[in-house]
Every structure is written in C-alpha cells, then in structure tokens.
Amino acid sequence: MTSLLVLIVVVLLGIAVWQLTKIFDLTQIGAKKENSEIANDNDNNVNGYLMFGFLVFIYLTTIFCVVKFGDLPLMSNSASEHGADYDNLMWISMILIFIVQTITQGLLHFFAFKYRGKDGNKALYFADNDKLEFIWTIIPVIVLAGLILYGLYAWTNIMFVDEEEDVMYVELYAKQFSWEARYAGQDNSLGKANVRYIEGVNTLGVDLSDPNAQDDKQVSELHLPVGKKIVFKMRSQDVLHSAYMPHFRAQMNCVPGMVTQFAFKPTMTTDEMRNSPDMVEKVARINKIRAKKSAELVAKGQAALDSYTFDYLLLCNKICGASHYNMQMKIVVESEADFKKWLSEKPALGKVIKDAKAAEAPATEAAVPAVKAEAVKVDSTKALAQVK
Amino acid sequence: MSAVGHDLSHDHGHDHEHHHKDTFITKYIFSIDHKMIAKQYLITGLLMGIIGVGMSLLFRMQIAWPEESFGVFKFFLGEKMAPGGVMKNDAYLALVTIHGTIMVFFVLTAGLSGTFSNLLIPLQIGARDMASGFMNMISYWMFFISTVIMLCSLFVESGPASAGWTIYPPLSALPQAIPGSGTGMTLWLVSMAIFIASSLMGSLNYIVTVINLRTKGMSMTRLPLTIWTFFVTAIIGVVSFPVLLSAALLLIFDRSFGTSFFLSDIFISGEVLHYQGGSPVLFEHLFWFLGHPEVYIVILPAMGIVSEILATNSRKPIFGYRAMIASVLAIAFLSTIVWGHHMFISGMNPFLGSVFTFTTLLIAIPSAVKAFNWITTLWKGNLQLNPGMLFSIGMVSTFITGGLTGIILGDSTLDINVHDTYFVIAHFHLVMGISALYGFFAGVYHWFPKMFGRMLNKNLGYIHFWVTAVCAYGVFFPMHFIGMAGLPRRYYTNTAFPLFDDLADVNVLITVFALVGAAFQLVFIWNFFYSIFYGKKATQNPWRSTTLEWTTPVEHIHGNWPGEIPHVHRWAYDYSKPGHDEDFVPQTVPYKEGEEQLHH
Numbered sequence: 001m002t003s004l005l006v007l008i009v010v011v012l013l014g015i016a017v018w019q020l021t022k023i024f025d026l027t028q029i030g031a032k033k034e035n036s037e038i039a040n041d042n043d044n045n046v047n048g049y050l051m052f053g054f055l056v057f058i059y060l061t062t063i064f065c066v067v068k069f070g071d072l073p074l075m076s077n078s079a080s081e082h083g084a085d086y087d088n089l090m091w092i093s094m095i096l097i098f099i100v101q102t103i104t105q106g107l108l109h110f111f112a113f114k115y116r117g118k119d120g121n122k123a124l125y126f127a128d129n130d131k132l133e134f135i136w137t138i139i140p141v142i143v144l145a146g147l148i149l150y151g152l153y154a155w156t157n158i159m160f161v162d163e164e165e166d167v168m169y170v171e172l173y174a175k176q177f178s179w180e181a182r183y184a185g186q187d188n189s190l191g192k193a194n195v196r197y198i199e200g201v202n203t204l205g206v207d208l209s210d211p212n213a214q215d216d217k218q219v220s221e222l223h224l225p226v227g228k229k230i231v232f233k234m235r236s237q238d239v240l241h242s243a244y245m246p247h248f249r250a251q252m253n254c255v256p257g258m259v260t261q262f263a264f265k266p267t268m269t270t271d272e273m274r275n276s277p278d279m280v281e282k283v284a285r286i287n288k289i290r291a292k293k294s295a296e297l298v299a300k301g302q303a304a305l306d307s308y309t310f311d312y313l314l315l316c317n318k319i320c321g322a323s324h325y326n327m328q329m330k331i332v333v334e335s336e337a338d339f340k341k342w343l344s345e346k347p348a349l350g351k352v353i354k355d356a357k358a359a360e361a362p363a364t365e366a367a368v369p370a371v372k373a374e375a376v377k378v379d380s381t382k383a384l385a386q387v388k
Numbered sequence: 389m390s391a392v393g394h395d396l397s398h399d400h401g402h403d404h405e406h407h408h409k410d411t412f413i414t415k416y417i418f419s420i421d422h423k424m425i426a427k428q429y430l431i432t433g434l435l436m437g438i439i440g441v442g443m444s445l446l447f448r449m450q451i452a453w454p455e456e457s458f459g460v461f462k463f464f465l466g467e468k469m470a471p472g473g474v475m476k477n478d479a480y481l482a483l484v485t486i487h488g489t490i491m492v493f494f495v496l497t498a499g500l501s502g503t504f505s506n507l508l509i510p511l512q513i514g515a516r517d518m519a520s521g522f523m524n525m526i527s528y529w530m531f532f533i534s535t536v537i538m539l540c541s542l543f544v545e546s547g548p549a550s551a552g553w554t555i556y557p558p559l560s561a562l563p564q565a566i567p568g569s570g571t572g573m574t575l576w577l578v579s580m581a582i583f584i585a586s587s588l589m590g591s592l593n594y595i596v597t598v599i600n601l602r603t604k605g606m607s608m609t610r611l612p613l614t615i616w617t618f619f620v621t622a623i624i625g626v627v628s629f630p631v632l633l634s635a636a637l638l639l640i641f642d643r644s645f646g647t648s649f650f651l652s653d654i655f656i657s658g659e660v661l662h663y664q665g666g667s668p669v670l671f672e673h674l675f676w677f678l679g680h681p682e683v684y685i686v687i688l689p690a691m692g693i694v695s696e697i698l699a700t701n702s703r704k705p706i707f708g709y710r711a712m713i714a715s716v717l718a719i720a721f722l723s724t725i726v727w728g729h730h731m732f733i734s735g736m737n738p739f740l741g742s743v744f745t746f747t748t749l750l751i752a753i754p755s756a757v758k759a760f761n762w763i764t765t766l767w768k769g770n771l772q773l774n775p776g777m778l779f780s781i782g783m784v785s786t787f788i789t790g791g792l793t794g795i796i797l798g799d800s801t802l803d804i805n806v807h808d809t810y811f812v813i814a815h816f817h818l819v820m821g822i823s824a825l826y827g828f829f830a831g832v833y834h835w836f837p838k839m840f841g842r843m844l845n846k847n848l849g850y851i852h853f854w855v856t857a858v859c860a861y862g863v864f865f866p867m868h869f870i871g872m873a874g875l876p877r878r879y880y881t882n883t884a885f886p887l888f889d890d891l892a893d894v895n896v897l898i899t900v901f902a903l904v905g906a907a908f909q910l911v912f913i914w915n916f917f918y919s920i921f922y923g924k925k926a927t928q929n930p931w932r933s934t935t936l937e938w939t940t941p942v943e944h945i946h947g948n949w950p951g952e953i954p955h956v957h958r959w960a961y962d963y964s965k966p967g968h969d970e971d972f973v974p975q976t977v978p979y980k981e982g983e984e985q986l987h988h
Contacts, residue, residue: 010907017911021847037843037924038931039774043850047773050854051781057858058785061865069894073872074805090802097792104759104788111766112781116773117703122971123964124768127705127986136760140753144795148749151799152742158801159738176565176656195655205655238656239559240668242733242808246874249805253734255668256558257652260735286889308886315885317808317876319552320559321566322478326884 041119048116055109059102077278079312079333080248081229081265085154087249093147161263167229170222172314173204174234174241174254176321179314179329180204181222183343185215191349195237195256201356205237206349214350217343222314222331224266225339231263242318245331247273253318266333273333274310283310418529420521423944425528426507427839430832432528433499436535438913440490441906447483450475452892452899454881469547477880481550482568484878486542488553489576493583494538496686496824498531501625504689504831505594505618507839511937512612514603514954516947519596523589530586534579541575549576552878554679557650557671561643564657574643577636584633591622591629598622603936605956609713610975612935612960613706616713617692620720621685627724628681635674642666672734676727683820684723687787688716690827691758694780696960697834698762700933701777702769703971705961705986708761715754722751732800733807741800748798752791759788770964770971774931775849776834782857783826789861790818793868808878811871814864822860829853829912836916837930841942842923848915852908859905866894934974935960959986 039047075090115123161167171182171190182204184190191213197205206213224230234243236254243262244251252262273279286308294304316327334342419425446465449458457473464470469479506524510517518524541548550568551560555576563570598619602611611619638649642663650671651663699706706712728736728744762784771777793815796802806812829852836844870891875882882888882895929938936956940948954976962973967983979985 013907017848017851017908020851021845037846039772039777039846043846044771044773047778047850048771051773054854054857058861061861065866065869069866069869072869072891072894074874075872086801086805089799090796093796093799093802097795101789101792104763105785107763108766108781108784108788111763111769112771112773115702115766115769115771117770121770123703123770125705125964125966126707126764126768127961128708128710132764133708133711133757133761137753137757140756144749144752147795147799148746151745151749151801154801155738155742155745158804159741195653196660198655198660238654239562239565240556244808244874244876246805251733251804251807255735256654257665257667258669258735262733282890286886289889289892290886305886308889310887313885313887315874315876318556319481319878322481322880324481325477325879325881328885 039117041117044117048113051109051116052113055105055113058105058109062098062101071278071282074246074249077273077276078247078249079266079268079273080250081267082154082158083249083264083267085157089150089154092150096143096147158264159262161229161231161261165229167231167263168225169231169233170224171204172222172232172234172243172254174236174243174316174320174327176238177316177323177327179220179222179243179316179327181219181329182206182349183217183219183346184212185217185348187212187215190233191216193235198237200353200360202349202353204235206353208350208353214348216349217346218349218352219346220329222329223339223342224331224333225336226266226269226333228336229263229265231261234260234262239320240318241316241320241327244315244317245312246315247312251317269333269335270310270312270331271334273312279310283308418525420517420525421944421946422506422510422518422521422524423839423948425524426503428528429498429502429506429531430839432532432535433495433503433828434913434916436490436494437499438909439539440487440495441909443483443487443490445903445906446475447480447487448899448902450480450880451882452896454883478547478550478567480880481552481566481878482542482548482572485550485552485555485568486538486548489538489549489580491821492553492682492686493580494531494535496820496828497587497682498583500824500828500831501618501621501685501689502528502531502590503828504614504693504835505590505622507835508612508614508937509594509597509618510601511838511940511948512615512935512960513598513601513606514936514956515597515601516949516953518593519601520593524593527586527589527593530582530589534583534586537575537579537582541572541579544571544575546570546572548572554675555639556675557639557642557668558654561639561651562654562656562661574640577640577643581633581636584629584636587625587629591625594618594622595626603953603956606975609710610956610959612692613695613709613712613716614689614692616716617688617695620716621688624681624688624720624723625685628678628685631674632678635671635678638674639671669731669734669736672731673727673736676730677724680727680730681723683816684719686824687820687827688719690783690824690830691716691787693827693831693834694762694783695765696935697776697780697830698765698784699961699963700834700931700972701772701774701780702765703772703963704765704769705963706761707764707767708757709959709961709986711757712761715757718754719751722747722754726751726798729798729800729803732803738800745798745800749795752795752798755787755791759784759791772931774833775844775846775853776830776832776931778850778853778857779826779830779833782853782860783823783830785857786818786826786860787823789865790815790820790823794819805874806871808876809871810867810875810877813877814867814871817867818860818864822864829856832916834931835937836919836923837926837942838937838940840920840923841926841944842919842921843926843930844919844923845915848911852912852915855908855911856905859901859908862901863898863905866898870894932970932972934962934972936975939974939976962986 075087078087169184169190173180189212191210192207193205195205197207234254236256241254248264250262250264252260290305298304312331314329455474461470461475462473469476546567549572550566559565560569560573641647642649642651648663648666650668651666654661654663695706726748728740729748732741928942939954956975957978958975964971
C-alpha cells in the first residue's frame with residue numbers, strides 16, 4: 001500500500017515537472033531559435049522576476065520564522081549570572097546578522113532582477129575601485145573588532161574562575177548513558193578518583209584512602225543552591241560526553257582521562273523559572289501538543305502522555321553511543337536552606353562504601369579471599385586523575 | 389611537456405589512426421586524459437551524492453516521525469537495522485555518520501574539486517594535460533577504491549562506522565561503546581587512508597601543473613579565478629590532509645595494537661581497560677587541523693567556479709580581481725589557524741579559545757570582501773540568467789546566509805550554548821554544504837558542453853534551481869531556531885525530552901522540504917544522463933566566454949588543441965570592454981594599439 005502511494009506520488013511529481021517545462025516552453029514563443037539551451041531575453045525576464053520573487057520569499061521566510069518560531073530560541077530568561085551577558089551578546093550578534101543579511105540579500109537579488117539581460121544592452125566595464133574595496137574591508141574590521149572584544153571579555157569572565165571567591169565544588173560524572181554527581185561535602189574538597197577504583201557501590205571510582213573523599217556525597221539528581229557559584233569538575237568513565245545545561249548557558253565536554261571544568265552561578269530557582277511568564281507560556285504550549293498526542297494515543301488504546309512540568313535539565317550533547325538521545329539528569333535549583341536540608345539527608349560516601357563492604361564481607365570473604373584482594377589492589381604508580 | 393603532449397603535437401591531421409590506438413579500456417576506464425578523469429570523478433561523485441542524500445532522507449524521516457514504521461526503512465535498511473520497518477537507534481547513528489563522510493569527502497571534495505580541477509586546470513592554463521597523467525589516473529582509481537570500501541562497510545555484520553563523521557575516540561576506538569566501532573570503523577579508516585593518498589596525488593598534480601605548464605603569456609595574474617582557487621585548494625590539501633592520515637594511523641594503532649595515543653582511564657562493560665596517558669583532545673586537534681581547512685577545500689573551488697560564471701554571464705569583468713586573489717590567499721592562510729573553534733568546550737585551555745576566537749572572526753573579513761565583490765560584479769551588468777548563473781547567484785546567497793551565523797559559532801562565548809546543536813547543522817550545511825553544492829551544479833551546467841559536447845536542457849535546469857533554492861531555505865532556515873532552542877544534534881529521537889515537544893512540528897516541516905528538494909534532484913539527474921546522449925549539440929563557445937577552454941574543439945582530443953597551444957595576451961575578464969565590437973575579448977586576442985591593459 002505504502003509503495004503504491006509512493007509510486008503515485010513519484011508519477012505525479014514527474015507529470016508536474018513535465019507541465020512546468022511546458023510553462024517555461026510557453027514563455028519561449030517568439031524567441032529566437034538558434035540555440036534554445038542558452039538563456040534568451042524571455043528566460044532573463046522570467047528568471048529576473050523570479051529572483052525578485054525569491055528575495056520576497058527570503059524576507060517572508062524570515063518574518064514567518066521569527067513570528068512562528070521566534071520564542072523558541074534561548075535568548076532571554078537565562079537562569080545563570082553570566083547568562084545575561086551571553087544573551088546580550090547573542091542579541092547584538094543576531095541584530096547585526098539580521099541587518100547585514102537583509103541588505104546584502106536585497107542588493108544581490110535586486111541586482112539580479114534589475115540588470116537582467118536584454119539583447120543590445122551593454123554592461124559597464126568596471127573592474128576595480130580601490131576606494132570601494134577599502135570601505136568594505138574596513139567596515140567588517142571595525143564591527144568584528146567590537147564583537148571580538150565583547151566576546152573575549154565575556155569568555156574570560158565565564159571561563160576563568162576567581163580562586164578567592166566563595167564557591168562550591170561539584171563533580172559531574174558521565175557514563176553511557178546516565179549522569180551522576182558528587183558533592184564535596186563539609187570540606188568543600190572532592191576526594192581523588194580514578195576509574196581503576198571502580199568497584200561495587202563505588203561507581204565513581206573514588207579513592208577511599210583520600211581523607212577528602214570520606215565526606216563526599218554521591219547523588220543521581222543534581223540540586224543547586226541559588227545565588228552560589230558552582231564549580232563543576234567533570235569526568236567521564238568511557239567515551240566523550242558533553243554536559244549541556246542550556247537554560248544556564250553552560251556546556252563543557254566530559255573527557256575520559258582528564259578533568260574539565262565549568263562554573264556558573266544559578267540565579268533563578270526551579271520554582272521561579274516555572275512561574276516566569278515565558279516559561280508558563282512555553283509549558284502551556286507543550287502541554288497542548290501533548291494533550292493532542294495523548295488523545296491520539298488513547299484512541300489507539302495506548303497510555304496517555306504525562307502532562308509536562310518544567311525542570312532544568314542536564315543533557316548529553318556529544319555523540320556517545322546508541323542511547324545518546326536519552327542521557328539526562330534533572331537539575332533542581334532551590335534556596336540555600338532547602339539545598340542544605342536536601343544534602344544533609346544524603347549519606348557520606350565513606351560510610352556508604354563501608355556499610356556495603358560490611359554487608360558483603362561475611363558472604364564472600366570465606367569463599368574467595370585471594371581473588372578479592374587481587375581485585376582491590378590498585379597500581380599506585382599510575383597517574384590518577386587529580387580532582388581538587 | 390609530457391609524453392602525451394609530445395605524441396599529439398604531431399598527431400593531429402590523422403585523427404582516425406589515433407582512434408585505433410584507444411581501446412575501450414584505455415579510453416573510458418584507465419584513461420590518463422584529464423578530461424576523461426574529470427568525467428569519472430563527476431559521475432562517481434554524483435552516484436555517491438545520490439547515496440549520501442538518500443541516507444539523509446532516511447534519518448530525516450526518523451527525526452520527523454520518530455519510531456514509526458516505514459516501508460522504505462525496511463527496504464533499504466533490512467530487518468536487522470530496521471526491524472518491522474522501525475529504524476533502530478544505532479542504525480540512525482550509522483546513517484548520520486556515513487552521510488557526513490560521503491558528502492564531505494566523496495562528493496564535495498573529490499566530486500567537486502576532482503571534477504573541475506581536472507577538467508579546467510589544463511584547459512584554462514593552456515596545457516596538453518596534467519603534469520602527470522598516470523598519477524592522475526592512479527589518483528582517481530584510489531578514490532574509487534576508497535568509495536567501494538566505504539560502501540562495503542555498510543554491509544559488515546556489526547554495522548558501519550557510527551561515531552559521527554568526526555570519529556572522536558574513545559567512541560570510535562571501542563567496539564564495546566558502539567557496535568559500529570568494530571569492523572565498520574576499521575573499513576572507514578582504511579577507506580579514508582586510501583582517499584587521502586588519492587587526494588594528495590591529485591593535489592600535487594594540480595600544483596605542479598599550474599606552476600609549470602601555463603602557456604606563453606599566462607602569467608599568474610592573468611589566470612582565471614577558478615585556477616587560483618583550485619591551486620590554493622590543492623596547497624591547503626597538501627598541508628592538512630597528511631595530518632588526518634597521521635590521526636587515522638594513530639587511531640588504528642590504538643584500536644589494533646593497544647597503544648594509548650588517544651585513550652586513557654576507561655571503564656566500560658564492567659572492566660577497566662589498560663589504556664593510560666592518552667588524550668581524546670589530541671585527536672580532536674589532529675582531526676580539526678584537517679577538518680577545518682577541509683571546509684575551505686570544499687568551498688574555495690565553488691567560489692572560483694562562481695566567480696568565473698558570474699563574470700561571464702554578467703558580461704562584466706569580475707570586480708576586484710586582485711582583491712579576490714588576496715582574499716583567497718588570506719582565507720587559505722587563516723584556515724590553517726582556526727581549527728580550535730571546533731573545540732572551545734572540549735576541555736582545552738580557555739586561553740586558546742580566546743586566540744581561536746580572534747583568528748576565526750578575522751576570516752569573516754576576506755569572506756565579506758568576496759561577497760561584496762560578487763554583488764558588485766552583478767551591478768550594471770547585462771545578466772544572462774542561464775541555469776549556471778542562477779546557481780552562482782544562489783551560491784552567493786546561501787554563502788551569506790550561512791556565513792553570517794559563523795560570527796556566532798566562531799565566538800567562543802556564544803558557542804557555549806549552541807555548540808553541537810541544530811544551529812551548527814544549519815550553519816555549516818548552508819555555508820559549505822549547499823553553497824559548495826550550488827558551486828558544483830553551477831559548474832556542471834556551465835561546463836557540461838565542454839565535457840560532453842552537448843547542452844543540458846535549460847528549462848529543466850530552471851526548475852531544478854528554483855525548487856532547490858526554495859527547499860534549501862525551507863530545510864535549513866528553521867533549523868537555526870530549533871538549534872537555538874537547545875536541541876542537540878545526533879539525537880535519534882527528541883521524544884525523550886518533553887521540553888522539545890514544541891519543536892516537533894518544525895522538524896516535520898524541515899523533513900517535508902528535504903523530501904521535496906531531494907525529489908527534484910532527480911530532475912537534474914535525468915537531465916544530466918539524458919543530455920549526455922541526446923542533448924542539443926553544443927557550439928564551441930556557447931557562453932561567449934573569454935577563457936582558453938572554449939578555444940578547444942567541441943569533440944575531445946588528446947592534447948586538447950589540434951594545433952599549437954594558443955598564446956595568451958590578456959587577463960581572463962575582458963567582458964564588455966569599450967572599444968571592442970563583441971562584448972567579450974578572448975584571452976588569445978592581442979592588445980590593440982593603445983588599449984588600456986589590466987593585469988600583466
């Protein structure tokens with residue numbers, strides 16, 4: 001059935017093309033016939049007007065997209081401190097692009113229309129003009145100099161973290177196909193870690209001989225206190241991943257064998273973001289779409305979709321394998337008090353691992369003690385990923 | 389002069405005897421004639437293009453209608469990759485990867501540069517053939533072998549390479565991480581190594597030919613811009629392709645011999661691997677040291693072709709010839725020091741990010757100069773809107789639209805949030821994909837009479853252009869918006885994130901435009917193959933052009949010119965020069981007494 005439909009569509013398309021050539025042929029009536037595969041005045045006329053039409057099409061497409069999709073881009077309502085600067089720079093660049101695009105496309109297509117060829121017309125012999133060349137070299141230079149300076153100023157602010165500042169360290173840990181996070185605990189210092197220490201519940205490979213590691217806390221949902229600068233230390237255990245937090249204008253790759261870093265200060269709690277007018281509108285729009293889809297699903301006898309509530313997300317944005325498309329972690333931004341309460345309920349890593357070992361020990365120790373000892377032994381001569 | 393040239397200089401006059409010497413095999417298969425090799429590149433490139441675009445349609449359908457069952461999936465992907473007609477997620481990644489590889493390397497590098505460098509360099513500089521016809525033949529056949537190996541990799545049991553066309557390790561190094569990184573990846577690397585060797589041989593040939601075999605009077609400043617761009621492209625290729633080869637070799641070592649160039653501290657499938665001390669970031673540096681110049685390898689020949697066609701069909705000199713050369717050289721130089729803008733958030737030192745932002749945004753200056761010069765070339769012209777001309781104007785248009793968003797992606801700060809999203813896809817498909825493709829189509833429409841002695845049907849050409857132009861915008865313009873909404877690329881489906889539910893409609897729109905646009909490429913394919921045999925016979929100089937290739941006979945002969953090679957007396961752009969009756973003065977016409985001279 002589908003193939004029949006496809007066949008019909010193909011045949012119809014063929015007929016459409018054939019008809020279209022007929023239209024072009026009709027424009028040829030009265031034209032000179034010497035070599036009809038070279039554009040003549042009629043072709044120039046038709047295509048000149050089409051060029052003008054195409055200019056209108058570009059402008060209309062732009063307007064249509066801005067009106068219809070204009071509130072999709074993340075260019076306002078950022079949830080981090082540096083996000084305001086980011087959005088600002090984005091707006092400046094976008095407006096600049098919009099102006100240049102409108103002017104140059106206008107000139108290009110208008111010239112193509114205006115100077116469409118006509119038998120007997122003669123083109124202007126105009127090969128060089130140093131002044132013009134100079135003008136359109138120097139204008140981009142000035143504009144770009146401005147953009148580069150603003151860009152580098154923002155980049156430096158974002159990427160170079162002031163060591164003196166009061167920050168909180170959090171480790172983001174990526175693996176196929178999920179995220180985990182580790183808080184530094186009371187000492188605000190993450191214990192050393194390496195994949196070679198991975199064993200049992202110690203899924204992050206934390207080095208338990210490091211005193212800094214004892215009070216670390218491992219979680220699978222990221223909570224952040226609002227208004228505090230968070231320095232993320234990122235690791236990956238298998239392939240490249242990228243920690244992408246679009247609402248915070250934050251992204252950094254997670255690279256096996258090294259620790260990468262990105263820092264930002266969240267400025268809006270999850271609740272504040274949910275109640276912001278932009279987000280209320282977006283969520284309503286999404287829920288409308290989901291309701292429609294649910295109706296279709298229910299009609300087919302399948303389960304309806306849940307209604308959507310906004311949450312900040314951490315997405316993987318570097319191709320990492322078959323389930324790359326579904327590697328996410330929820331982020332909750334909350335008040336400092338709520339955050340402290342949440343974190344205090346999480347057990348410290350040193351204790352978790354000790355308990356797990358204790359539970360396991362009586363069962364395995366008697367059976368295969370030698371093998372067990374072997375597995376725990378780690379080659380200490382090998383370089384370990386240093387986690388501050 | 390090569391043996392071929394020598395042979396032919398006293399061969400003219402008894403052509404029929406010459407035909408006896410050419411067997412089918414030496415004429416059509418193992419030909420050392422640059423014109424035949426150009427056609428071989430063109431047709432191979434076209435076939436690869438059909439496969440590459442076809443793949444993109446399959447995965448576009450999956451994005452628009454996620455996890456739905458389609459007969460075409462079942463037909464093309466089989467029960468293993470699309471059980472019940474539903475595309476599997478690793479099949480999706482495989483399609484994305486091979487689509488990228490085929491389009492970037494086989495279609496836009498070999499198909500574009502290989503075709504037109506081979507065809508035009510000897511014809512436009514006035515040479516009997518390439519400096520080494522034999523090496524040229526080897527170059528084509530190695531390219532052919534590499535395409536065959538790449539296609540074979542589609543059929544291996546564990547599937548073709550699926551780590552993205554950028555093949556970042558560790559994903560590309562570990563079959564445990566993705567099945568495509570088994571035999572499929574090995575074949576990918578072998579294919580690419582052979583392709584690089586082919587590309588190097590071609591490039592060396594182009595460089596040597598342009599430097600040594602120009603006819604009398606053809607100084608460097610009289611060369612058509614096509615030759616300048618092919619020449620500079622070849623230099624970039626020679627500088628950067630070997631670096632990719634070294635990266636591929638080191639990756640082969642890591643994969644097969646247990647070295648640790650790119651791998652370190654990996655725990656996968658429940659075990660720690662022995663790799664220690666390598667860095668995936670090193671691979672990214674090596675890859676993009678080629679990868680970025682590569683986009684200029686793709687776009688520069690298109691720029692040259694477009695410059696030539698715009699001038700010819702505007703009946704005007706190209707505006708700012710010297711500025712055009714200077715900008716090509718500037719782009720070529722800068723292209724080798726901007727690779728880091730693909731790696732702003734790779735974990736490299738942020739200070740490097742600052743440096744690469746600076747160099748990257750600089751490249752906008754020569755690009756802007758080129759765009760303004762093209763537009764000025766149209767001004768007060770007498771535009772002959774042939775299909776080739778339409779595609780050239782279209783190329784300027786898409787180059788501007790796509791290029792402008794480069795100032796966002798090239799800015800390390802702004803890159804943070806749009807890196808690896810659909811915004812990037814929209815940007816590079818417009819600025820190097822569609823633009824280079826338009827350059828390719830423009831070249832085919834313009835030089836088809838030179839290649840096959842027949843004309844392409846212009847009305848089919850017009851339909852081809854206008855539908856393609858509308859669909860290209862329809863596909864890639866809305867993509868900017870979903871990219872800025874934070875939609876990551878290479879997602880098998882976006883349904884795992886309700887956050888992206890309001891982008892689903894946009895994705896359907898994009899896919900519909902893609903399907904229609906691709907369907908109309910069949911018009912071109914039909915026109916192309918039909919016209920080879922049944923097109924209208926071409927005259928010697930159908931576009932009334934000034935350059936040397938149109939002084940050769942319509943019927944191809946070894947050695948290009950039956951008599952002596954013509955001498956050149958003027959630059960390539962004397963269109964509508966005052967004081968001449970015709971609106972073009974071929975390069976072979978000597979200056980009149982007292983005539984103003986441009987470019988000695």
